[in-house]
Amino acid sequence: MRVALRSEGRLKKALAFGPRDVRLVDLAPRTPGPGEVRARMLMTTLTTANVRLYTGPLMADVQYPVTLSYTGVAEVAEVGRGVTRVRPGDLVYPNFYRACLRCRFCRADRMVACEQVPLGAHNMMIGEAYESALQSEIVLGEERMNLVPAGTPLEAAAMTGFFSVAMQAIVAVEPDDRDPLFVNGAGPIGWCATQLAKLHGSRVVIAEVLPARMERARQFGADVVIDARQPDARQQVVEACGGAPLKIVEATGTAEGSALAFDVAGRGARIAAVGVSQHPITQTFIVLKGLRIDGIGGAIRVPEVIRLIAEGKIDISASITHRFPLARLVDALELKRTSPEAELVAVYIDEARLPGARPDASGG
Template identity: 30%
Template sequence: MIMNIPATMKAAIMTEPRTIVTTELPVPEPGEHEALIKVMAVGVCGSDVHYYEHGRIGSAIVQYPMILGHECAGEVIAVGPGVTRVKAGDRVAIEPQTTCGRCSACKSGKYNLCPEVEFFATPPIDGAFAQYVKAREDLLFPIPDTLSYEEAALVEPFSVGIHAANRTNLKPGSSVAIMGMGPVGLLAVAAAKAYGASRIYVTDLEPVRLEAARKLGATHAINVRDQDAVETIKALNGRSGVDVAWETAGNPLALQSALLSLKRGGKLAVVGLPVQAEVPLNIHFISDHEVDIYGVFRYTDTYAAGIEILASGICDIRSLITDRYSLGQTQEAMERALNNKSESLKVVVYPHEQ
């Protein structure tokens, strides 16, 4: 299959905090074992919004100009020398992390911890708010025709939930509490359902997000504006704590509630990152309950499973996509994600739509 490849492309470039402009750039040329992808859909992630608003996340500081966006899917339009896994015309989800493959983390299967990782839209690496990107062939995963590009883009945040389930050894029949129903938390609900959790308790402040969580499989939705999360979960769970708790909001109070909602011997996953590096936790509770605590940093080897699960139709993830923008409207998309948490769930940018 022969594709027409233009010499230049449009890209949405952040030039300073809260300023994104659309400009023309050369189309990347795929190297050995790389492919060129026509980007069809890019989800706006919380990290994109944080870089957009503050110009940094912890020690990762934006080097302007920079292209944001890492939740992406598209069509292969060209391949470089030595490529055998994909061909022009393939519809693919793009795993946005390139690792060295040589270090002890990579060799042990924990490539998300590779010290040399290059992750889309993490300084100094540009992201996918552009019409074309190149990626290594082993990071491209074919998607079935039944899965839209925008759904395929959501495999990236869905992978975080899969990784949390794997880390905490979530089993069929388990009870799980998920604190924070932003996009990652909502997709974590989908992951918990896919893993067979029988009781899924979720908390948030926004009714629209709690209702979305119910549609994805949450059995109980708790608005923490008017209910105590820990007491409500225990009351609903036969006065017992849950087997597993995931904190996905990056909120210190939510993390404390997630911990205290656990039964003895329970497992806590820290998924969300708070602004501050240090958060007080009840050490007596951790010790007395022999709680296992797991950090969750991105994911490893989740894309194939994520695509299969989402393509199965177990959850209606299309319902999460509430806002759609063209590439030229990327700044408006970022502002929407930043300022409309009471109504918007997932904001998606379509680089080839006008």
């Protein structure tokens, strides 16, 4: 499939008006107000969650039309009065969370618990009224523009969102060089959790169902990679961990994956549960096992994550397997929808920055 999206204006914004109905709409030029920053979006990567917005059905309180991406790298174009943290030309990683950044939880770096976001509402800026990573320019308050050191590769910086969610999981389970960490699910969050745990000297055992993702997990530092499709996967996890694991990051986002993670968990285990699945867990089960469970759903320690990326200590951008210009966003979404083996798919809003090695952007 080869679909070219067109729009008349210089400034564009991608919106889905219904399942698999993506259009570029014109965006009016804007001037940043006091404390605000105008930035040009450079590139983003599409996640499984983004594809779910594209295909529907929509979850939580989200309604069409919807924006399709909330991670990416931008370049500051203009700053409003009173802005001191960034200057034109700076690279930034914008914060597209709906969290208010002002309540006591936000100020304590716990956006997942923001008091201003209704319980059950989607935690990201999704919807026509919001800024999006898939639009030419954004205007946000300077507190939402995380400075990225000059010289940081764009694609590495674009991984900040994954790492800062994985960081919340890592802070919850506190990996160390004594107990191995069991990471369930070798998607972007699983890879990021692996790399962050390795910085703490932890041994990492990871389980996954997709072979390409297993291979990436090895490349990104996992010590033992278990094929979760095997009937004895639970037993393999326990053996590889030298006993029932006591530190677990559940990052599959599926009911089957969640069941595996909670079943193998040892008594007194700490579990970081990333994403949402329909796996029912009873209070009895939690009490009998003495589990300590943290719900993971927001970025934390973003400046620290960006520093680690800029220093080259963490990087999963090698998993970007395909790159597209914004005009071919539909092709990018379709590729991600139809090929489970496609890993991260990048979309360049600033098409001039698309790496020249693949002028056709056909990937593969």
